[in-house]
Amino acid sequence: MLIPQGQRAVIKRTADRAGVPATKLQTVAVSEFDGRAGDPTGLNTIIEFLWQRKLTIAGCVLAGLLTAVVVSMLMKPVYRARTSLQLEGFNDDALHSVSPVSTLLPNASPENYLQNEVKLLESNTLAKRVADELGIAAPSGGATWLNRFVSLIRPGNAKDPALPDEQRIARVSKALTVQTSLESQVIELYYSAPDPVMAARGANAAAAAFMNLNRETRWQLIQDTTEWLNKQASELKVKLENANQQLQSFADRAGLIVEGNQNTPAEDRLRQIQDAYTRAQADRAARQAAYEAALSNSSDLIANSAGSPLQQYQTQLQTLRQQLAEMRSTFTPDYYKVKQLQAQVTETEDAIAKERTRTLGQMRTAYQAAAGLEQMLYRSLSSAMRTVQHQTEGERRYDVLKNEVETTQKLYDSVLEKAKSAGAESSLRMTNVRVIDAAMPPAAPYSPNLALNLSIGLALGLVGGVGLTLLGARPGKVSNPAEMVQINFRELGVVPSARPSDGPWCAGPSALGIWETDQPSLLKESFRAALTSVLFSAHTFSEGQGEAARARSRVFVVTSVGMGEGKTTIVTNLGIASAERRHRVLLIDGDLRRPQLHARLHLSNQRGLADLLEQQAVGGLLDDATLGSFVQATGIRNLSVLTSGCGGAASPNLLYSADLSSLLERFGRRFEIILIDAPPMLVYSDARILGGLSDGVLMVVRANQRSREELNAAYQQLTQDHIPVLGAILNDWRVDPGQARAYDRHYSHYSEGAKGVAS
Numbered sequence: 001m002l003i004p005q006g007q008r009a010v011i012k013r014t015a016d017r018a019g020v021p022a023t024k025l026q027t028v029a030v031s032e033f034d035g036r037a038g039d040p041t042g043l044n045t046i047i048e049f050l051w052q053r054k055l056t057i058a059g060c061v062l063a064g065l066l067t068a069v070v071v072s073m074l075m076k077p078v079y080r081a082r083t084s085l086q087l088e089g090f091n092d093d094a095l096h097s098v099s100p101v102s103t104l105l106p107n108a109s110p111e112n113y114l115q116n117e118v119k120l121l122e123s124n125t126l127a128k129r130v131a132d133e134l135g136i137a138a139p140s141g142g143a144t145w146l147n148r149f150v151s152l153i154r155p156g157n158a159k160d161p162a163l164p165d166e167q168r169i170a171r172v173s174k175a176l177t178v179q180t181s182l183e184s185q186v187i188e189l190y191y192s193a194p195d196p197v198m199a200a201r202g203a204n205a206a207a208a209a210f211m212n213l214n215r216e217t218r219w220q221l222i223q224d225t226t227e228w229l230n231k232q233a234s235e236l237k238v239k240l241e242n243a244n245q246q247l248q249s250f251a252d253r254a255g256l257i258v259e260g261n262q263n264t265p266a267e268d269r270l271r272q273i274q275d276a277y278t279r280a281q282a283d284r285a286a287r288q289a290a291y292e293a294a295l296s297n298s299s300d301l302i303a304n305s306a307g308s309p310l311q312q313y314q315t316q317l318q319t320l321r322q323q324l325a326e327m328r329s330t331f332t333p334d335y336y337k338v339k340q341l342q343a344q345v346t347e348t349e350d351a352i353a354k355e356r357t358r359t360l361g362q363m364r365t366a367y368q369a370a371a372g373l374e375q376m377l378y379r380s381l382s383s384a385m386r387t388v389q390h391q392t393e394g395e396r397r398y399d400v401l402k403n404e405v406e407t408t409q410k411l412y413d414s415v416l417e418k419a420k421s422a423g424a425e426s427s428l429r430m431t432n433v434r435v436i437d438a439a440m441p442p443a444a445p446y447s448p449n450l451a452l453n454l455s456i457g458l459a460l461g462l463v464g465g466v467g468l469t470l471l472g473a474r475p476g477k478v479s480n481p482a483e484m485v486q487i488n489f490r491e492l493g494v495v496p497s498a499r500p501s502d503g504p505w506c507a508g509p510s511a512l513g514i515w516e517t518d519q520p521s522l523l524k525e526s527f528r529a530a531l532t533s534v535l536f537s538a539h540t541f542s543e544g545q546g547e548a549a550r551a552r553s554r555v556f557v558v559t560s561v562g563m564g565e566g567k568t569t570i571v572t573n574l575g576i577a578s579a580e581r582r583h584r585v586l587l588i589d590g591d592l593r594r595p596q597l598h599a600r601l602h603l604s605n606q607r608g609l610a611d612l613l614e615q616q617a618v619g620g621l622l623d624d625a626t627l628g629s630f631v632q633a634t635g636i637r638n639l640s641v642l643t644s645g646c647g648g649a650a651s652p653n654l655l656y657s658a659d660l661s662s663l664l665e666r667f668g669r670r671f672e673i674i675l676i677d678a679p680p681m682l683v684y685s686d687a688r689i690l691g692g693l694s695d696g697v698l699m700v701v702r703a704n705q706r707s708r709e710e711l712n713a714a715y716q717q718l719t720q721d722h723i724p725v726l727g728a729i730l731n732d733w734r735v736d737p738g739q740a741r742a743y744d745r746h747y748s749h750y751s752e753g754a755k756g757v758a759s
Helices: 005-018 023-031 045-050 054-074 093-098 110-121 124-136 143-151 155-159 163-175 198-255 265-296 297-305 309-330 334-424 450-472 483-485 522-542 547-551 567-580 609-619 622-631 651-656 659-670 686-692 708-720 737-758
Strands: 079-087 176-180 186-193 433-436 491-496 554-560 585-589 637-641 673-677 697-701 726-733
Touching: 005 093, 023 054, 023 163, 045 054, 045 309, 045 450, 045 609, 045 651, 054 450, 054 737, 079 110, 079 198, 110 176, 110 186, 110 198, 124 163, 124 198, 155 483, 176 450, 176 737, 186 198, 186 659, 198 334, 198 433, 265 547, 491 522, 522 708, 522 726, 554 567, 554 708, 567 585, 567 637, 609 651, 609 659, 609 686, 659 673, 686 708, 697 708, 708 726
Parallel strands: 491 726, 554 673, 554 697, 585 637, 585 673, 697 726
Antiparallel strands: 079 186, 079 433, 176 186
């Protein structure tokens, strides 16, 4: 068994103060919280709550079943016939490749195909054909209430001639149901009608209309494709003729002579000129080199003039010079033979110079002629290249036109072939729908389905009963004694609600109404039971602290989460119940902001707790006589009250005084039980201050006002402050008035009989 963390802290603090092991006190605490941790989700509480209101839920279920029976009896019988169709595939390759509109969507799947077919079955066109086949007429006898309502909103529709057809289509669409399965190519058609024969006719008519629509759609597709192909063939034929004419005209304008793969005359002439130009370049270079060499060196000129007179003159000159040298060695220069040889040498040298000049002139002339030939051939080559380039561009344009003609010819042939294929396709099977099971008149009506209606009525009645029960119980709020188990507070008692005739204790200024007579009362017994639980809880927490601790008085703080919980009423009646047991009881009004205890007991509030704390803070410790003067007696024996007093705005701060602890200790010597009425915990911290000086805190919870989360938060706050939490008292519980009166009458008669026996 798990004990809450805050409660473990309280047990440890108590064990340390008493000097006993904490495990001994945990054993006692386990018994206290034994019934609170078994159902953290509150499921058992909800089930118990619903079981207590089982008659209400049973009544709702019975009402739902009766409603289902009545509705089934009032419903007109409807018959439903079924027919099944199978969708088969087509070989549409020929159409797919040439059709301007594809018969299937891009990336289409079988699911898309089935959905398209279902949309066709649900179309208005098919519904109108079925209506014509079945002879369904528009409603007669004036406009229906729906038509009258539509005419009020849109007056133009009242005289719309298409409205009767819309009504007929709507009737068929409502009666026709389509079901498909993605695992097969089977479509099931259901048609509902008041007559079984009409239902079968409607299903078969829908199947036939669907097949006709499919056939017409495919026929129209083939017709459109054939017409489009014929139109394309005509256009391609005209285009092919124009292309051939353009090709021939261009060849004529360009002067092209097409010889297959052979070279053109211009290309042959260009090649010849290129060869001649190459040779002329070589000859010009050779002549230029020889001429330039002859100019720079005579020996090169003579060497290049083999067999010419220049070479002969040069040989003769060498011979004459040799002879002249020989004669000079023998004879004097004046010798006639020497002079004669000298004259021949001079003459030969002049002849060589003239011949050299003539030869250089011939070489220059040959070089210039070769250079001129080269320039002429270069110009011819350039002209020939331009001619060939022009012809090449023309041939390229010619090839383009030729390719266009060939492409157009191929496309024309292909279109003619597809047109023939489309014509052949029209003679094939034109529908891919096959009837598997024809509709038969059903033997039993489809609706109303009594078993289904009863199931729906049962479910609605059950859900409605549970919903009404939980809605009336204000879910989330603590409303019953059993729900106290779901929070950490121990349930100390339950105070039932009281009407004004039961006494003014619950709302009036007096708290003595139910205690003024000796008659038994459920209210008085609830307070006595709560007091017993409080005393036992206090005994549990003080066990193990010694005889002195158990013999001293008990100080209890009574508070609540918020205002209006009835804590002042609980304090008053617990004090009266305790005084009835001959305990010396002191009630202290610790709510210094909104004191109410004096009004409930018809006492004066001139002096009280605030004044006592102020005097003690100023004058020090008061004597017993002065201290007792602040306590007021009530009309009930053993019950005294210390009111709040008429303090100022700073009076609540007096609770933080260190004198409060000694004050309570001094009152504890005179009284056995001290009950302190503390402010609510939601806003103020006074209850926590007083709780730290007490033996335990009692939490008052008004039924249907506080949630479990709020109470758990308050519990955690107290336990974190190491304040003992004795438990909670559920106030204003809605008990059955008949049970309360029966209790009062029974115990009232028992009490009167007991008094008679005693007399």
